[in-house]
Structure formats: C-alpha cells, structure tokens
Amino acid sequence: MTGKGPVLPAFARSAGRRLFDLAVVMLSVATVVFVLLRVVPGDPVLILGGLDVLDREVIARARESMGLDRPVAEQYAVWLGNMLRGDLGLSLRSGIPVTELVGRALPPTLQLGAMALLIGVAISVPLGVAAARRAGSPADMGITTFAILGISTPPFVIALGLIYLFAVHLRLLPVAGYVAFADDPLGNLRTMAMPALTLGLVTAGVLVRIMRRSVIDELGEDYVRSARAKGVSETRVVYRHAARNAAIPYVTILGIEAGVLLSGAIITETIFAIPGLGRLMIDNINQRDYPVVQGAVLVVALIYVLINAGVDGLYRILDPRVRAGEGQ
Amino acid sequence: MKNLDRRLFLKTAGAGVVMAGTGLLTGLRSPATAANRGGTVVIGVPESFSSLDPFRRIGRLDYNAVINLLDTLVHVGADAVPAPGLAESWDRVDDLTWRFRLREGVSFTDGTPVDAEAVIYGFARIKEGNFGSQFARIDEVVALGEHEIEVRTSESFPTLLVELAQQYASIVSPAAFEAAGDGFGRMPVGSGPFRIERFEPNRELVMVRNEGWWGRDAEGNALPYLDRVIWRVLPDNETAALALGTGDIDFLYTLPPAMAPLMMADPNITVSSGATFGWEYLFFDCTRPPFDNVHARRAVQFAIDRQAIVDAVSFGTSTPATGPITPSSWAYNSANPGAGLIGPGADLERARAEMEAGGLSDGFEVTIIHPTFPELSAMAQALQAQLAEIGIRVVLDGKEIGGVLDHLFSSNFTCLLIDWSGRIDEAMVFNAFFKSDGGNNFGKFADAAIDEIVDAAAAAPTIEDRAALYHEAERMIIEASPHAWISVPSELRAMRANVTGFVNVGDVRLRAWTLAKG
Numbered sequence: 025m026t027g028k029g030p031v032l033p034a035f036a037r038s039a040g041r042r043l044f045d046l047a048v049v050m051l052s053v054a055t056v057v058f059v060l061l062r063v064v065p066g067d068p069v070l071i072l073g074g075l076d077v078l079d080r081e082v083i084a085r086a087r088e089s090m091g092l093d094r095p096v097a098e099q100y101a102v103w104l105g106n107m108l109r110g111d112l113g114l115s116l117r118s119g120i121p122v123t124e125l126v127g128r129a130l131p132p133t134l135q136l137g138a139m140a141l142l143i144g145v146a147i148s149v150p151l152g153v154a155a156a157r158r159a160g161s162p163a164d165m166g167i168t169t170f171a172i173l174g175i176s177t178p179p180f181v182i183a184l185g186l187i188y189l190f191a192v193h194l195r196l197l198p199v200a201g202y203v204a205f206a207d208d209p210l211g212n213l214r215t216m217a218m219p220a221l222t223l224g225l226v227t228a229g230v231l232v233r234i235m236r237r238s239v240i241d242e243l244g245e246d247y248v249r250s251a252r253a254k255g256v257s258e259t260r261v262v263y264r265h266a267a268r269n270a271a272i273p274y275v276t277i278l279g280i281e282a283g284v285l286l287s288g289a290i291i292t293e294t295i296f297a298i299p300g301l302g303r304l305m306i307d308n309i310n311q312r313d314y315p316v317v318q319g320a321v322l323v324v325a326l327i328y329v330l331i332n333a334g335v336d337g338l339y340r341i342l343d344p345r346v347r348a349g350e351g352q
Numbered sequence: 353m354k355n356l357d358r359r360l361f362l363k364t365a366g367a368g369v370v371m372a373g374t375g376l377l378t379g380l381r382s383p384a385t386a387a388n389r390g391g392t393v394v395i396g397v398p399e400s401f402s403s404l405d406p407f408r409r410i411g412r413l414d415y416n417a418v419i420n421l422l423d424t425l426v427h428v429g430a431d432a433v434p435a436p437g438l439a440e441s442w443d444r445v446d447d448l449t450w451r452f453r454l455r456e457g458v459s460f461t462d463g464t465p466v467d468a469e470a471v472i473y474g475f476a477r478i479k480e481g482n483f484g485s486q487f488a489r490i491d492e493v494v495a496l497g498e499h500e501i502e503v504r505t506s507e508s509f510p511t512l513l514v515e516l517a518q519q520y521a522s523i524v525s526p527a528a529f530e531a532a533g534d535g536f537g538r539m540p541v542g543s544g545p546f547r548i549e550r551f552e553p554n555r556e557l558v559m560v561r562n563e564g565w566w567g568r569d570a571e572g573n574a575l576p577y578l579d580r581v582i583w584r585v586l587p588d589n590e591t592a593a594l595a596l597g598t599g600d601i602d603f604l605y606t607l608p609p610a611m612a613p614l615m616m617a618d619p620n621i622t623v624s625s626g627a628t629f630g631w632e633y634l635f636f637d638c639t640r641p642p643f644d645n646v647h648a649r650r651a652v653q654f655a656i657d658r659q660a661i662v663d664a665v666s667f668g669t670s671t672p673a674t675g676p677i678t679p680s681s682w683a684y685n686s687a688n689p690g691a692g693l694i695g696p697g698a699d700l701e702r703a704r705a706e707m708e709a710g711g712l713s714d715g716f717e718v719t720i721i722h723p724t725f726p727e728l729s730a731m732a733q734a735l736q737a738q739l740a741e742i743g744i745r746v747v748l749d750g751k752e753i754g755g756v757l758d759h760l761f762s763s764n765f766t767c768l769l770i771d772w773s774g775r776i777d778e779a780m781v782f783n784a785f786f787k788s789d790g791g792n793n794f795g796k797f798a799d800a801a802i803d804e805i806v807d808a809a810a811a812a813p814t815i816e817d818r819a820a821l822y823h824e825a826e827r828m829i830i831e832a833s834p835h836a837w838i839s840v841p842s843e844l845r846a847m848r849a850n851v852t853g854f855v856n857v858g859d860v861r862l863r864a865w866t867l868a869k870g
Contacts, residue, residue, distance in 0.1 A: 065755035083761075085484065086409035192598055
C-alpha cells in the first residue's frame with residue numbers, strides 16, 4: 025500500500041454500494057409490508073368502530089374518505105411515489121401525517137434503546153471479564169446463572185417485577201407513563217428508568233455470555249502467553265490485550281442486540297405506556313392503519329441498516345485488518 | 353306534541369333509576385359537592401386516541417373525549433333522559449317539523465357565538481360527515497330568529513332527539529372548523545364543558561374547564577367542578593390497575609371483569625358498575641344450513657344457560673340477556689321478560705323438542721366464529737359445552753377481531769359470537785338488526801310481518817304505543833330467533849375513593865363534568 029491514495033476511492037466505492045443496498049432493502053421492505061398488510065384480514069374502517077357494527081352507508085362513506093375505495097395497485101403507486109418525496113401519507117384514523125407520528129415516536133424509542141444498551145454494556149463488560157478470569161469458580165457460576173436468567177426471563181416479567189419493587193412497594197417511581205426530556209429532564213429519567221432497566225437486563229444476559237466466552241478464548245491465545253512471559257501485569261493482560269480483541273464478537277452481538285431491542289420495545293413500551301415506535305406499530309397494526317404501519321416499519325428497517333453500518337464502522341476502529349482489507 | 357316527548361323522557365328516567373338500582377357492585381356515587389371545586393383527575397385509558405373530529409368514523413374512546421369538549425343540542429342526562437343541551441327547549445310542531453330554542457349568551461371557546469347561524473352550519477357538517485345517512489330525513493334547517501331554528505323533515509323522524517344527542521351531531525365552532533380544515537380532529541373547538549389544552553394522541557389528552565359553560569348542578573353551582581382532566585394512555589391493563597392502586601391515576605376507564613373482585617377488596621378504590629344497553633350474542637346466518645331452519649336456531653336459544661355463563665365468564669358483573677330489549681331500556685317488558693319463552697337458565701327439554709321438530713334429532717356440527725378477547729373466548733367455550741348437551745357439536749374458530757369483522761360484514765359465517773354496545777332508543781336497534789334491509793342484518797334475516805311491526809313501533813305517536821309494539825315485535829323476534837342473546841355486559845369503572853360524582857349511564861360515555869376530587 026502506498027499511503028492513503030487508493031483507500032479513499034475504495035471507501036467511496038463501498039459507500040456507494042452501501043447506498044444502493046440501502047435503497048434495495050428499503051424498497052423491498054416497503055413492498056413486503058404493503059402487501060402483507062393487505063393480505064392480513066381486517067378492515068380499518070370496521071376495526072375503528074370496534075364491535076359496533078354500523079350502517080353500511082356510514083362504512084362506505086368512511087372508506088371513501090380514507091381513500092380505501094380505490095384499487096390496491098393505485099394505492100401502492102401513490103404511496104410509493106409520495107414516499108420518494110419523503111411523504112409517508114396520512115394516518116387513516118387520525119389524518120395526522122405519518123412523518124409527524126413517526127417523528128414523535130422516534131425519540132422515546134431511541135432514548136430507551138440507548139439507555140438499555142448502556143446498561144447492558146455497563147453490566148456485561150465487568151461481569152463478563154470477571155467470569156472469564158475466574159472461569160469455573162463459584163463467582164463464574166453465579167454470573168453465568170444471572171446471565172441465563174436475564175436471557176430466559178420474558179421482559180414483561182422483569183417489567184412487572186420492577187414495577188412491584190420500585191413503584192408499588194418503595195413508591196420511588198411512577199408505575200408507567202412518559203415525559204419528554206425537553207419538558208422535564210428529571211421526570212423523563214424517572215419514567216424511563218424501569219423500561220431501560222428491563223431491556224438492559226435482558227441485553228446484559230446475552231452480552232455477559234459473549235464477553236465471557238470471547239475473553240476465555242483470547243486468554244488461551246499465544247500473544248497472551250507472550251505478554252505474560254514479558255511480565256505484563258495480569259490486569260493489563262486481561263483489559264488491554266484480551267478484552268480488546270474480545271470486543272469484536274462482542275460488538276457484533278451488540279449490533280444484533282440493538283436490533284432486538286427494537287422488538288423488545290414493543291412489549292416494554294406497551295407495559296410502561298411509552299409512546300415510542302413499538303407502541304406506534306402495535307397500535308396501528310391492530311387498527312390496520314396501513315400508512316402508519318408502513319411508515320413505522322420503514323423507519324425501523326432504516327435503523328437496522330444504520331446499526332449494521334455502525335457495527336462495520338466499529339470494526340474498522342477495533343481491528344486494523346478490516347481497514348487494511350479495503351485497499352485490496 | 354311536546355308533552356309526548358317529555359313523557360318518553362320521564363319513562364326513560366324511570367329506567368335509569370332501575371339501572372342504578374341493579375348495579376351489582378356499587379350504584380351511583382354520592383353527588384359531588386361544590387366544596388370540592390378544583391383539582392385534576394387523571395383517567396387511565398387503554399388505547400390511543402385517533403381523531404376528535406366528530407363527523408368522522410372514530411373510536412369509542414374518541415367519543416368519550418368529544419362528549420366533554422363539544423356540546424350537542426340535546427343531552428342524555430345522568431338518568432338516561434334526553435335533556436336540554438344547547439337547545440334549552442323544543443317543540444314538535446307537527447309530524448315533520450321541530451322547533452328548537454337555543455340557549456342565549458353561549459359562545460364557543462374561540463368566542464364565536466352559538467346562534468342559529470352556527471347551528472345551521474353545524475347541521476350541514478353533520479349531513480356531510482360519515483354519519484350523514486342518519487340524518488337523511490332532514491330536508492332543511494332554517495333560522496326563525498337569532499336563537500330559534502326549525503328542522504323540517506321529509507318523513508316522520510321520531511328519534512330525532514336521540515340522534516341529536518349523539519356525538520356525531522356535535523355543534524362545532526364554524527370559524528374554527530373552517531380554519532382547521534382536515535386538522536379539526538386534533539384541536540376541536542366547541543362549547544362543551546371542557547376545552548382542549550394539549551393533545552398527544554398516543555400519550556395524553558389534557559382538557560381544562562370551560563369557564564363559560566352553561567351547565568349547573570342541582571344547587572346551581574357552575575359545572576364542571578374540576579379544573580383539569582388528563583386522559584393518560586396506559587395500554588397494559590395490569591399496569592393501569594397498579595397505577596390506580598398507587599394513586600398515579602385517579603380513574604380507570606375500563607376495568608376488565610376478571611380484575612373487579614381484586615379492586616373491590618381495596619378500601620381506597622371504588623368500583624362502579626352500570627348495566628349497558630348492549631348484548632353479547634350469537635348471530636345466525638338464516639339462509640344457510642343448519643340455521644335456515646328456525647328450529648335449529650330456537651334449539652340453540654333454549655339450550656343456552658345464560659346465568660351459568662354470566663357467573664363464570666364475567667364474574668357476575670353482567671346480566672343474562674333474554675331478548676333484544678335490555679332491562680335498562682324504557683321498552684323493556686318487565687311483566688313478561690323473554691316473552692315467556694327464554695329465561696336465564698337453559699330449557700333442555702324444549703331445546704330437544706325443537707331439534708326433533710326440525711328433523712335434527714341426530715344433532716349437527718357447526719362452527720362458531722368468535723373474537724379472541726378473553727371474555728368472548730371463554731363464552732364460546734361455555735357455549736360449546738352447553739350445546740353439546742343437545743347433540744350440537746361446536747367447532748370454535750377464534751380470530752383476531754379484524755378477521756371476525758371481515759366475516760361478519762361480508763355475511764360469511766354460519767354462526768358468529770360478538771358484542772354490541774347498544775343504543776338508547778330501540779328504533780336504532782330494531783331497524784338496524786331485525787328489518788330485512790337493516791344495516792346490521794348480517795344474518796340475512798327476513799320476515800315481512802316483523803318489518804311491518806318494527807316500522808310501526810318506530811313511528812307510533814306515544815311512548816306507551818311504542819312500548820306495546822316493541823313488546824310484540826320482541827316476542828315475534830324471539831320466536832324467529834335470528835340471534836341468540838346471551839348477556840348484557842356492564843360498564844365497569846374503578847376510581848380512587850376520593851373521586852366523587854361519577855354517574856354511570858351505561859352508554860359507554862364518561863361525563864367528566866360531574867366528577868369532583870375530595
């Protein structure tokens with residue numbers, strides 16, 4: 025390699041490829057969601073009134089005012105055309121622009137995801153490393169048990185447990201609800217603490233196991249033996265050498281977990297009444313509010329793609345070999 | 353003619369008292385007092401709001417917000433009596449003409465006066481809206497003065513007052529409606545007891561007292577008592593119940609029957625139960641086997657042990673339904689409930705006799721489609737066991753509600769279990785379900801004699817005449833059994849003990865202007 029010359033065009037090429045991939049993914053998701061929603065039984069106009077079946081003429085007028093009387097192909101073409109211009113349409117139920125609904129739902133979900141990941145990392149790194157260092161000891165057994173409990177306990181059980189403890193018994197936190205950070209930072213943290221902890225504990229369970237396994241693997245590598253032979257302190261060996269290399273599988277799983285959090289958010293946001301993307305999706309799937317579900321799923325797909333891109337970016341930082349590979 | 357309508361209301365008022373008396377858990381709360389003026393009540397609601405535009409087809413919860421924000425010409429009073437609203441009085445001049453005198457000095461919360469012009473504008477919006485067909489008989493509405501209008505109809509419209517009390521007949525500020533365009537549902541402006549302060553459909557609706565509202569309590573104190581009502585979306589039932597227990601919220605909008613016993617044991621919580629006008633019921637397709645055979649339908653009707661289902665499925669919170677007219681209706685035939693044909697228990701002998709009369713002694717197999725809600729699923733299972741007694745092998749087909757409605761609306765079912773929230777006038781029920789061209793007649797039931805008597809009952813001049821005709825219509829309908837009615841659900845609400853003044857009308861509307869917090 026001769027300096028940075030060839031690296032930039034290669035990077036640009038890879039960015040171009042990524043954008044193309046992104047477009048293909050989004051178009052596929054958009055189409056699949058559109059088709060699925062119309063294949064699933066259930067008519068938005070009927071569901072809106074619940075079980076109160078009503079006059080056919082009322083139904084027909086409502087359907088017309090929602091644009092549902094037009095052919096499906098036409099609805100698809102119109103929606104796709106508008107989407108390309110950044111217009112995701114209007115909610116069938118409320119007439120509110122979908123971009124606005126999604127825009128309002130995004131911050132709570134992103135905040136919840138970020139807090140949960142932070143909690144997951146804060147718990148899993150020290151515990152995972154500690155367990156690896158004392159592999160087979162009672163401490164390791166305890167940590168592994170904790171991890172398995174975290175993975176196998178459904179989030180709603182954790183959530184209800186936390187509510188009983190912090191809201192009902194100790195009366196420290198409100199049972200459920202949401203306050204925007206901008207309106208009331210402290211209130212926001214009080215309402216987000218339990219949901220973030222719920223998802224954070226689940227994530228921590230997965231991450232502890234990955235961290236432990238990876239560090240154990242790295243500790244068996246030749247370079248660790250060399251470092252020890254050089255007289256490097258054990259703490260330095262573990263954290264500077266082994267843990268850093270163990271970070272690559274850890275970050276991969278972290279990326280996957282970030283995606284999993286979005287689906288975990290559906291239950292958690294429902295229990296804790298957080299008006300995020302998960303709630304927006306589940307509410308509107310139940311109501312068959314097609315444009316809202318389509319818009320929300322597109323945004324979730326976009327987040328997945330961006331997380332993956334982020335993970336790839338982290339590889340470049342963590343592992344020089346990835347960077348070197350791009351020049352070839 | 354005015355007196356006749358008054359009598360209808362008085363009769364209905366009587367029914368309201370009966371309803372309060374039959375509330376199984378707690379009847380009406382003690383009246384709120386002006387001493388408790390002020391404060392905020394937080395109401396936990398189980399789903400997001402959609403739109404508060406009354407002229408669109410919106411959800412049940414949305415109507416609960418609308419009734420507190422937008423006023424109507426006619427009200428449904430605390431005792432289910434249609435009472436003066438924005439119209440302080442009215443006359444039925446002749447069969448086709450009604451005159452309404454509007455309250456003077458009332459304004460919408462944007463300052464526009466509520467006068468004849470605004471009300472005429474309102475009628476035009478009502479007729480243009482999704483529910484316009486309900487008012488198709490109205491030919492024109494004209495101003496007789498600044499505060500008097502005349503409504504002229506093309507044919508007799510005996511249920512006009514009841515229709516005008518519905519939320520889709522709300523009177524809105526013309527200025528605000530024109531300015532808002534499609535966005536009216538997000539910031540509706542009317543002249544109701546409250547005005548909207550903040551609205552986030554997925555999270556919270558905050559409304560504050562409309563200081564200029566005309567409503568007064570029995571002692572002449574201005575209503576509403578509360579400064580502010582917050583409707584907070586809490587989609588999970590368990591969480592919502594816990595939030596009521598800790599006092600995070602003051603009022604739980606819907607209490608699942610299974611949770612009622614637990615709530616009633618808590619001294620800090622009051623549970624209110626009011627019988628509704630609705631049913632949980634089986635729909636038969638009267639044109640396809642086996643239910644094209646009236647004996648098959650009657651066999652099912654007689655084989656159902658309604659009391660057992662009520663006790664097991666709704667924990668005793670609902671009541672057995674022995675016909676289309678519910679006990680809280682002014683048309684209920686208390687002298688001869690179930691037309692002497694069906695009672696709360698099963699009559700297996702009679703059911704078997706019907707099977708035999710219909711040539712069905714060997715029994716038959718039938719699929720019942722039902723929504724997968726917990727109560728209706730349990731009810732379907734109970735029906736399966738009960739019908740097995742007379743040789744009917746029931747296959748249950750539980751579906752998500754969207755799928756059930758698809759089957760119902762396209763009349764693609766043999767037998768289908770569902771519920772209906774009811775209406776406060778029998779004309780709205782009988783015309784829709786039991787006339788051969790009725791909008792809700794999904795089982796394609798047709799009987800010329802019933803068509804005739806249902807028309808006659810809707811148009812009869814006095815309440816006594818109407819009730820007598822509905823009694824006869826009910827008997828004929830039970831004999832033909834296009835449905836099998838099972839139970840009348842109750843409206844279950846739970847609140848903190850310091851919340852007073854709640855009136856459970858049973859029409860699935862929460863009137864927050866009578867609430868106070870002590």
